Amino acid sequence: MAADSTQFTLDESRIPxxxxxxxxxxxxxxxxxxxxxxxxxxxxxxLAPLFPMALIGQEVATDEWIDIPGPxxxxxxxxxxxxxxxxxxxxxxxxTPARIYYKYExxxxxxxxxxxxxxxxxxxxxxxxxxxxxxxxxAGQWGSAMAMACSFFDLECQVYMVRASYNQKPGRxxxxxxxxxxxxxxxxxxxxxxRSILADSPxxxxxxxxxxxxxxxxxxxxxxxxxxxxxxxxxxxxxQTVIGLEAKAQMEMAGDFPDIVIGAVGGGSNFAGLVFPFxxxxxxxxxxxxxxxxxxTACPTLTEGxxxxxxxxxxxxxxxxxxxxxxxxxxxxxxxAGGLRYHGDAPxxxxxxxxxxIEAVAYPQTKVxxxxxxxxxxxxxxxxxxxxxxxxxxxxxxxACKETGDSKAILFGLSGHGLLDLGAYEAYLGxxxxxx
Amino acid sequence: MAADSTQFTLDESRIPxxxxxxxxxxxxxxxxxxxxxxxxxxxxxxLAPLFPMALIGQEVATDEWIDIPGPxxxxxxxxxxxxxxxxxxxxxxxxTPARIYYKYExxxxxxxxxxxxxxxxxxxxxxxxxxxxxxxxxAGQWGSAMAMACSFFDLECQVYMVRASYNQKPGRxxxxxxxxxxxxxxxxxxxxxxRSILADSPxxxxxxxxxxxxxxxxxxxxxxxxxxxxxxxxxxxxxQTVIGLEAKAQMEMAGDFPDIVIGAVGGGSNFAGLVFPFxxxxxxxxxxxxxxxxxxTACPTLTEGxxxxxxxxxxxxxxxxxxxxxxxxxxxxxxxAGGLRYHGDAPxxxxxxxxxxIEAVAYPQTKVxxxxxxxxxxxxxxxxxxxxxxxxxxxxxxxACKETGDSKAILFGLSGHGLLDLGAYEAYLGxxxxxx
Numbered sequence: 099m100a101a102d103s104t105q106f107t108l109d110e111s112r113i114p115x116x117x118x119x120x121x122x123x124x125x126x127x128x129x130x131x132x133x134x135x136x137x138x139x140x141x142x143x144x145l146a147p148l149f150p151m152a153l154i155g156q157e158v159a160t161d162e163w164i165d166i167p168g169p170x171x172x173x174x175x176x177x178x179x180x181x182x183x184x185x186x187x188x189x190x191x192x193x194t195p196a197r198i199y200y201k202y203e204x205x206x207x208x209x210x211x212x213x214x215x216x217x218x219x220x221x222x223x224x225x226x227x228x229x230x231x232x233x234x235x236x237a238g239q240w241g242s243a244m245a246m247a248c249s250f251f252d253l254e255c256q257v258y259m260v261r262a263s264y265n266q267k268p269g270r271x272x273x274x275x276x277x278x279x280x281x282x283x284x285x286x287x288x289x290x291x292x293r294s295i296l297a298d299s300p301x302x303x304x305x306x307x308x309x310x311x312x313x314x315x316x317x318x319x320x321x322x323x324x325x326x327x328x329x330x331x332x333x334x335x336x337x338q339t340v341i342g343l344e345a346k347a348q349m350e351m352a353g354d355f356p357d358i359v360i361g362a363v364g365g366g367s368n369f370a371g372l373v374f375p376f377x378x379x380x381x382x383x384x385x386x387x388x389x390x391x392x393x394x395t396a397c398p399t400l401t402e403g404x405x406x407x408x409x410x411x412x413x414x415x416x417x418x419x420x421x422x423x424x425x426x427x428x429x430x431x432x433x434x435a436g437g438l439r440y441h442g443d444a445p446x447x448x449x450x451x452x453x454x455x456i457e458a459v460a461y462p463q464t465k466v467x468x469x470x471x472x473x474x475x476x477x478x479x480x481x482x483x484x485x486x487x488x489x490x491x492x493x494x495x496x497x498a499c500k501e502t503g504d505s506k507a508i509l510f511g512l513s514g515h516g517l518l519d520l521g522a523y524e525a526y527l528g529x530x531x532x533x534x
Numbered sequence: 535m536a537a538d539s540t541q542f543t544l545d546e547s548r549i550p551x552x553x554x555x556x557x558x559x560x561x562x563x564x565x566x567x568x569x570x571x572x573x574x575x576x577x578x579x580x581l582a583p584l585f586p587m588a589l590i591g592q593e594v595a596t597d598e599w600i601d602i603p604g605p606x607x608x609x610x611x612x613x614x615x616x617x618x619x620x621x622x623x624x625x626x627x628x629x630t631p632a633r634i635y636y637k638y639e640x641x642x643x644x645x646x647x648x649x650x651x652x653x654x655x656x657x658x659x660x661x662x663x664x665x666x667x668x669x670x671x672x673a674g675q676w677g678s679a680m681a682m683a684c685s686f687f688d689l690e691c692q693v694y695m696v697r698a699s700y701n702q703k704p705g706r707x708x709x710x711x712x713x714x715x716x717x718x719x720x721x722x723x724x725x726x727x728x729r730s731i732l733a734d735s736p737x738x739x740x741x742x743x744x745x746x747x748x749x750x751x752x753x754x755x756x757x758x759x760x761x762x763x764x765x766x767x768x769x770x771x772x773x774q775t776v777i778g779l780e781a782k783a784q785m786e787m788a789g790d791f792p793d794i795v796i797g798a799v800g801g802g803s804n805f806a807g808l809v810f811p812f813x814x815x816x817x818x819x820x821x822x823x824x825x826x827x828x829x830x831t832a833c834p835t836l837t838e839g840x841x842x843x844x845x846x847x848x849x850x851x852x853x854x855x856x857x858x859x860x861x862x863x864x865x866x867x868x869x870x871a872g873g874l875r876y877h878g879d880a881p882x883x884x885x886x887x888x889x890x891x892i893e894a895v896a897y898p899q900t901k902v903x904x905x906x907x908x909x910x911x912x913x914x915x916x917x918x919x920x921x922x923x924x925x926x927x928x929x930x931x932x933x934a935c936k937e938t939g940d941s942k943a944i945l946f947g948l949s950g951h952g953l954l955d956l957g958a959y960e961a962y963l964g965x966x967x968x969x970x
Contacts, residue, residue, distance in 0.1 A: 103546050104611035110541045175540035176619060176914060183612060187686070205641055207914035209953065249911040250623070272956040275963050276910050474712050475685040478612060478643035517645065517953045520708040527711050 104186055106348040108179035113171065114343040116163040117336045120370070120446060123162075123378040125453045128332075128445055130158075131417035132407060140417050147318050148325040150226040153219065156333035164336065166218075167225075173217045173250055177206045178340065182348035187476040189496070196499035197354060198492055200512040201345045201372060202479070208273070210482065210514030211368050212243030212328055215337035219326045220247035230254040230323040232316035234284065234309035237263050237436035238270025239514070240328030245279035255279040256323075258286065258312040261304035263436075269518045284309040291315050291413070305429070306439075307412025314415055329365025330410060330419075330444045338371025345509060346375055356387065356509035358495055362487035363391045363400065363458075364437040366444030372511040373456070374446075381455055389456040390495075391447065392487040394466070395533070397430035399423065399443050400451050400458035408442060421448040433463050434522035434531070435483040459491055462533040466490050467526040470516070482514040483522050540622055542784040544615035549607065550779040552599040553772045556806070556882060559598075559814040561889045564768075564881050566594075567853035568843060576853045583754050584761040586662040589655065592769035600772065602654075603661075609653045609686055613642045614776065618784035623912040625932070632935035633790060634928060636948040637781045637808060638915070644709070646918065646950030647804050648679030648764055651773035655762045656683035666690040666759040668752035670720065670745035673699050673872035674706025675918075675950070676764030681715035692759075694720040694728075694748040697740035699872075705954045720745040727751050727849070741865070742875075743848025750851055765801025766846060766855075766880045774807025781945060782811055792823065792945035794931055798923040799827045799836065799894075800873040802880030808947040809892070810882075817891055825892040826931075827883065828923040830902070831969070833866035835859065835879050836887050836894035844878060857884040869899050870958035870967070871919040895927055898969040902926050903962040906952070918950040919958050 121128065130139035142154045149157075156164060166174070185198040203211035223231060231253050235241025241257040248255035257279050264271055264283040274281050284304045285292040291311040295302050302308070317325035327334060342359075349355055359376050361369035369391055379385040391400055403422035410416035412426055421442045424430075428441040442448075450456045463483070470486035472493070473479070481489060492510040499506050516523065525531040557564065566575035578590045585593075592600060602610070621634040639647035659667060667689050671677025677693040684691035693715050700707055700719040710717050720740045721728040727747040731738050738744075753761035763770060785791055795812050797805035805827055815821040827836055839858040846852035848862055857878045860866075864877040878884075886892045899919070906922035908929070909915070917925060928946040935942050952959065961967040 104608070105546045105613075107543055107545055107615075109543055110539050172540070172622075176623075177541075179543075186608075187612075207910075207916065207951075213914075246914055250914070268960065269953070269956050272960045272963070273916060273953075276907060276916055276956075276959050278911055471712060474643075475714055478649075478682055478686070480643065480709060480712055515643075517705070517709075520705050520712075523712050524704065524708045527708070 103352070104184050106182045106351045108344060108347055110175055110179070112347055113174055113178050114166065114340050115171065116165050118339040118343055118375045119159055119162055119164060119336055120374040120377050121160050123381050124449060125381055125455065126449060128449050129420040131419050134409070134414065134418050148314065150222045150228060150324060152222040152226065153333045156336055157331060167221055170218050170221050174340065179344045180205055180341070182345055184352065185477055188473060191472070191476045192493065192496050192500065194496040194500045195503060195505040196496040197505065197507045198496055199349065199352070199507065199509045201341055201509065202512045203341060204479065204512065204515035208243040208246055209517065210239050210243065211338060211341060211371060212240050213246060214340055214371065215328065215334045215367065216243040216247035217250065218337040220251040220253055223324050224251040224253055228253065228322065228324045230256065230320065231326050232256045232313040232323050233326045234258045234306065234313040236260050236306045237267060238274065239437055242270045242273040243328070244326055245274040245277040248279065249277045256316065257281045258284040258309040260284055260306060260309050261302065284312050286312060288312070289315045305412065310411045311413045311415055329367040332446055334367050335370035335374065335444055335446055338367045339374050341371035341511065342373060342375035345372060349509065354507050357506040358388045358390060358508045360390045360392060360488050360491045360508065361511040362438060362484050362513065363393050363443060363447065364484060365440050366447040368511055368513040370444060370447055377450070377455060390491050391451065391456055391458040392491045393458065393460050394433055394435055394438050394487065395460040395462045396433045397424070397439050398460045399441065401460045405448065405452050410442060419445050421445045422451065434519065435463065435487065437484040438487065461487055461490050464531060464533050467531060469493050479512065480516045480523070481512055482516045483519050485511070485513045488512070539788070540620050542618045542787045544780060544783055546611055546615070548783055549610055549614050550602065550776050551607065552601050554775040554779055554811045555595055555598055555600060555772055556810040556813050557596050559817050560885060561817055561891065562885060564885050565856040567855050570845070570850065570854050584750065586658045586664060586760060588658040588662065589769045592772055593767060603657060606654050606657050610776065615780045616641055616777070618781055620788065621913055624909060627908070627912045628929065628932050628936065630932040630936045631939060631941040632932040633941065633943045634932055635785065635788070635943070635945045637777055637945065638948045639777060640915065640948065640951035644679040644682055645953065646675050646679065647774060647777060647807060648676050649682060650776055650807065651764065651770045651803065652679040652683035653686065654773040656687040656689055659760050660687040660689055664689065664758065664760045666692065666756065667762050668692045668749040668759050669762045670694045670742065670749040672696050672742045673703055674710065675873055678706045678709040679764070680762055681710035681713040684715065685713040691715040692752060693717045694722065694745040696720055696742060696745050697738065720748050722748060724748070725751045741848065746847045747849045747851055765803040768882055770803050771806035771810065771880055771882055774803045775810050777807035777947065778809060778811035781808060785945065790943050793942040794824045794826060794944045796826045796828060796924050796927045796944065797947040798874060798920050798949065799829050799879060799883065800920060801876050802883040804947055804949040806880060806883055813886070813891060826927050827887065827892055827894045828927045829894060829896050830869055830871055830874050830923065831896040831898045832869045833860070833875050834896045835877065837896045841884065841888050846878060855881050857881045858887065870955065871899065871923065873920040874923065897923055897926050900967060900969050903967060905929050915948065916952045916959070917948060918952045919955050921947070921949045924948070
């Protein structure tokens with residue numbers, strides 16, 4: 099493999115065999131989740147109805163490395179290692195002296211990074227005798243990954259899908275059904291939470307907050323069922339670190355090391371997956387490098403939110419988490435990057451922003467789509483609107499290098515393709531896409 | 535790389551640097567295309583208005599290897615080598631002693647194998663000073679690959695898209711527009727052929743035959759424009775042989791060699807791309823191996839057609855080609871595998887079927903979708919309906935091994951994913967999909 103290559107392809111034997119836990123590399127340890135009534139840290143027994151013990155253990159783990167179980171590795175081997183690509187055509191188009199690399203997670207069958215944790219979560223649930231998973235999904239990225247993972251481990255899967263998406267965006271619903279999941283439009287008649295909303299508003303379009311309430315209630319009420327979440331929690335971020343661990347090995351193959359690592363942030367799992375394995379290089383080894391979290395201006399959690407304890411959901415059913423938040427009642431405008439519409443962010447990520455290890459920047463969606471088109475026409479891949487936020491920041495950093503003449507190495511996360519988001523591209527190309 | 539691996543990952547340096555021409559390995563040389571009036575073989579001068587000289591040269595080439603130009607290699611490096619995966623979970627599900635491998639072309643940004651030739655065709659046109667490409671597309675697989683390739687080489691691209699697909703299947707139309715192509719619903723007001731159809735039938739839904747006529751007329755009339763085709767012709771099949779050449783190297787990494795190689799056939803380019811590099815092992819080295827071409831029973835060209843000279847298009851504008859054909863007026867039912875609805879097949883492939891080097895089998899679409907679901911739930915990837923024909927045949931061969939106890943190596947081509955064909959899955963899962 100020569101340094102002048104375009105793709106840096108790892109052999110299957112180089113898939114990481116352990117996940118990386120960022121906690122030991124943090125300047126300040128993360129604060130625990132607390133009970134909204136007592137304000138006391140919550141213990142494992144409070145989480146046990148919802149999660150298997152192995153995942154609760156990972157939630158509070160302080161070891162730096164956590165072994166990836168064999169059956170999870172067996173499934174990672176079906177689609178990993180994911181490509182690391184040098185964006186040579188984009189560099190040329192921009193006329194930048196920067197070296198731009200992207201780590202592409204769109205090669206998974208679900209088209210995004212989400213299976214990296216869905217597979218692990220399905221495995222641990224199966225291992226502890228769980229028969230059935232309840233989860234929620236907005237536009238369907240998470241639900242489709244979880245549906246696929248459940249099909250691999252022969253688990254029943256019930257997905258509460260926000261009704262507006264269920265009706266208007268059939269693509270990911272059909273994917274979930276193809277993988278065997280039962281998909282229910284939320285609010286539904288299957289839970290108290292759903293029925294109570296429908297009693298007041300029979301035509302409710304639903305929301306992610308309502309869907310979470312339904313999935314949590316479903317799991318809490320049934321012995322055979324547990325709940326799965328696709329971002330925010332420590333164990334979810336942990337599983338995603340295969341992204342950054344592979345990227346580090348691939349950058350080494352390229353004979354390079356990133357000066358800047360960039361990712362889009364919704365709940366934080368994709369960003370953390372790419373960036374966390376690089377954090378000790380900065381916090382422990384003192385390397386001069388930057389980590390940039392990119393969010394939409396329509397939901398500016400890290401750039402404009404307050405750092406405080408808040409609920410993880412709209413309905414106030416979760417423990418309180420210390421994080422940047424726009425307030426749990428904040429409802430972001432309906433931008434096309436549906437995966438970035440969350441009022442808070444992962445506590446581990448927020449703590450690192452608070453401690454200035456990670457910086458944050460926000461972009462309006464028209465600027466993001468402008469760059470998405472530029473990327474598609476130079477590099478081929480039509481990016482997911484979420485991922486395109488990271489591309490925009492990478493392009494701006496590369497253009498800054500052009501100004502200064504610096505030849506920096508920029509690595510960004512391309513978390514998924516946009517082939518199920520073509521309606522957004524149609525709106526942009528037709529001039530119908532506005533900034534919120 | 536151990537033989538017990540799941541993925542067999544080639545380093546970028548192992549992308550083939552030459553395409554493989556099957557002609558020297560054929561028991562009978564292919565018959566030339568002939569003029570419908572004179573019945574004489576057509577010469578290069580007749581093709582020159584439509585194709586660049588380099589491609590006309592490849593059409594009649596008899597060399598076994600043809601070098602891949604550097605600028606084409608540079609773009610192949612962005613997404614190749616494509617994965618070869620051992621379908622271990624499918625093997626286990628079937629309980630077969632067979633070893634099943636698939637070569638997956640869905641990792642290209644267009645989601646199928648089509649870019650392998652689109653990129654080469656765009657390059658040769660650009661190199662000969664062409665400014666603009668006219669082509670046609672049915673459901674959009676070919677048009678989207680050509681649109682992307684034109685964006686890479688800074689060529690204008692005009693795609694005549696069958697009007698029924700243009701209106702009902704916006705996904706691939708939006709992809710083409712994202713890559714900068716001008717997409718026109720066919721029949722259109724832009725050509726004599728289109729205007730004459732519209733004069734008779736203002737509401738015509740169009741057909742691939744009409745769209746071909748419009749694209750050919752467009753290219754023939756404009757000095758700056760040439761025409762591109764996505765299958766059937768010798769040079770198209772040639773470019774696709776990167777698939778089989780990589781697969782051979784990957785099977786070697788697996789310490790294995792296929793007893794059976796299987797691909798779906800529409801015009802034949804995906805099948806030929808995978809199978810042709812293996813042909814000399816059978817025709818020259820005398821190895822006992824089988825090649826199986828899989829087609830839909832709704833369009834049974836190889837299994838029920840006659841071997842004779844026929845037009846390549848409905849409108850009788852092309853030279854006559856010697857091939858298996860259902861007659862150029864044959865209109866197949868509207869099955870979901872739109873890419874397999876062609877009345878003829880590539881002459882090189884047909885000659886090898888005639889000479890019993892390749893065998894053919896046909897399946898109804900309900901059986902194909904049954905297997906597609908089984909594949910998605912065991913291996914993850916939701917296959918394109920076209921590609922799922924190959925999976926069905928591979929599964930049947932693996933089940934035959936289970937009967938006999940034979941441990942054969944079966945390699946099939948998974949030419950693309952089905953993420954733009956989810957409407958077909960919805961119809962199947964809802965019980966609304968019938969056999970034609």
